[in-house]
Amino acid sequence: MIENFKFGRVAVLGDLLLDCYISGSVGRISPEAPVPVLLSAQHTAVPGGAANVAMNAATLGCAVELIGLVGCDAPADTLKTALLHDGTIDLAGVVADAAWVTITKTRVVSGRQQIVRIDEERIAPVSRETRARLIDAACRAITRADVLICSDYAKGLLSDDVLEAVIGYARQRNVPVIVDPKRRDFAAYRGASLVTPNRGEIALATGLTLGSDAEIERAARIVSDQFGGDVLVTRSEEGMTLVRRDGRVTHAHARKSEVYDVSGAGDTVVATIASVLSAGQDLETAIVIATSAAAIAVSKLGTATVTRHELSAALRAEMKEDGTLVPLEQACALVEGWRQHGARIVLTNGCFDLIHPGHIALIRGAARHGDKLVVALNSDASVRRLKGPSRPLQDELARATVMGALRDVDLVVIFDEDTPLETIQALRPDIIVKGSDYQEHEVVGRDVVTSYGGSVVLVDLIEGRSTSSIVRKMQPG
Missing domain, CATH: 3.40.1190.20 (Ribokinase)
Structure with missing residues (x-):
C-alpha cells in the first residue's frame, strides 16, 4: 500500500499564492448596509x-x-x-x-460558508x-x-x-x-x-x-x-x-x-x-x-x-473484500484494481482439505508479506489426481467457504489443473508464498513472478501438522 x-x-x-482565512460567526445584518456582520474569531494563512x-x-x-x-x-x-x-x-x-507583489487571496468564512473573497495582486x-x-x-x-x-x-x-x-x-x-x-x-x-x-x-x-x-x-x-x-x-x-x-x-x-x-x-x-x-x-x-x-x-x-x-x-x-470465491476472470479484474490502488498482491495455493494449525501458520505468514492475499485452491478433480480417489474429504465449495472465512484471506480462486501455474500467469502476483518444506526452485510459478520483479517467500510451518496425518489418526485400528 x-x-x-x-x-x-x-x-x-x-x-x-498565500491563502488567508478570516473565520467567525454571523449573528446579524449590518444596519449600515444589507451585509452580514462577521464576529471575527480566527485569522489563518496557508500556502x-x-x-x-x-x-x-x-x-x-x-x-x-x-x-x-x-x-x-x-x-x-x-x-x-x-x-x-x-x-x-x-x-x-x-x-x-521587489517589483512583484506576493499574491494573496483572503476568504471570509462563517461556519462552512464562504461569504466573500478578497484578492490582492x-x-x-x-x-x-x-x-x-x-x-x-x-x-x-x-x-x-x-x-x-x-x-x-x-x-x-x-x-x-x-x-x-x-x-x-x-x-x-x-x-x-x-x-x-x-x-x-x-x-x-x-x-x-x-x-x-x-x-x-x-x-x-x-x-x-x-x-x-x-x-x-x-x-x-x-x-x-x-x-x-x-x-x-x-x-x-x-x-x-x-x-x-x-x-x-x-x-x-x-x-x-x-x-x-x-x-x-x-x-x-x-x-x-x-x-x-x-x-x-x-x-x-x-x-x-x-x-x-x-x-x-x-x-x-x-x-x-x-x-x-x-x-x-x-x-x-x-479495496475491502471478504474472501469471496470468484472465477479467475473476475479475480483478475479485482487484483488489477487493488494493484492500481498501490497494493502488493500475495498468492499462496494448496488443497486445504481440512484446515489445521499448519494451514493457519501458512496463511498468516503469507498475509504479512503484502496487502492483499489470494488463495488458489485445487478443484476436487485436481485433488483426486494428486491425493487419490478418497480425497478430498470436503468438496471445493466447502473448502473455499472455510478458507474465505479466514480474516487474512481477501480472495479465493479455484484451479482445475494439477498446478496453479495458469492462475499465477493470469493474476501476476507480486509474491508467491509457500511453506518451508519447499525449496525455492521447486515452487511452481517462481520463474513467472521473478521475470517481472516479483519474488518467492518460504514461511515456517508447524511440524507434524497435515491433513494426511489427521486422516490417519481418524482411521480405526
Whole structure:
C-alpha cells in the first residue's frame, strides 16, 4: 500500500499564492448596509497555488524543491514561514523581486460558508533578469528530480520562454513533466508528459460542449495534439478520464464524499500523481490513488493537504473484500484494481482439505508479506489426481467457504489443473508464498513472478501438522 511507497524527489514550478482565512460567526445584518456582520474569531494563512502543490507532495512523503516568485513584502515572509514549518520543502528556488507583489487571496468564512473573497495582486510582466533566475533555479532542481510539476495559475510566471526552457531541459534529462494548465491554447506546454485540465479548462481550450465520455475523450485528443502528451481531465463528482497518446482511455470513478470546499483539489490531484510516479508506480495507478486523494481534499474546509495515513485508510476502505470465491476472470479484474490502488498482491495455493494449525501458520505468514492475499485452491478433480480417489474429504465449495472465512484471506480462486501455474500467469502476483518444506526452485510459478520483479517467500510451518496425518489418526485400528 501507499505507506510502503518509497517516494522520490519532486520539483514544483509555478505561481505562489498565500491563502488567508478570516473565520467567525454571523449573528446579524449590518444596519449600515444589507451585509452580514462577521464576529471575527480566527485569522489563518496557508500556502496556495504551486506552494499548496508542494505542501501536498511533501505531506505524502516526497522531498520537494519549490521554484516560484514572491515580492519583498510581509505576505512573502508569512508564506515562507508556513512552507518551512514542514521541513521537507527546499525554498532555494523561491525568487524575491521587489517589483512583484506576493499574491494573496483572503476568504471570509462563517461556519462552512464562504461569504466573500478578497484578492490582492498586481500582475505585471516578469523582468528578463527574474525569468532567467527562475529558469536557472528550475533547471538545477530538475537535475535532482524524479518528476517536474508546472502549476500554472495564469499569474504571469509561466511565460512562453520559461515553459520552453524548463520543459525542454526536463525532456533532455528524461524527467516527466506534469502541467496543471490555465492557457486557452495548450501548445505552450509542448513537450509535457501529462496535462491535467478540469472540465471548464478543456472546454475553454477546445470550444466544445462537454457532457458525455465520448465528448470528453474527443476534447482530450484535440488538446493532446496541441502539446504532444497524455491528458487527464478532472471531472469533479464524475471522477477523471485519462486519454493516452497511444489511444488508451481510462476512466477513474470518483469516491463519494461530502463536498465542503473544492479550492486546492486540483493541487492535490497533480501532487499525488507526481508523488506516486516518483515512487516508481505507473500512471494508471497514480490516477486511481489521486482520485481518492481528491475526495479527501474536498471534504476539508479551505486549502488543505492529504496525509499518507488518510490516503492509505481511504484506499484500504475502497479495496475491502471478504474472501469471496470468484472465477479467475473476475479475480483478475479485482487484483488489477487493488494493484492500481498501490497494493502488493500475495498468492499462496494448496488443497486445504481440512484446515489445521499448519494451514493457519501458512496463511498468516503469507498475509504479512503484502496487502492483499489470494488463495488458489485445487478443484476436487485436481485433488483426486494428486491425493487419490478418497480425497478430498470436503468438496471445493466447502473448502473455499472455510478458507474465505479466514480474516487474512481477501480472495479465493479455484484451479482445475494439477498446478496453479495458469492462475499465477493470469493474476501476476507480486509474491508467491509457500511453506518451508519447499525449496525455492521447486515452487511452481517462481520463474513467472521473478521475470517481472516479483519474488518467492518460504514461511515456517508447524511440524507434524497435515491433513494426511489427521486422516490417519481418524482411521480405526
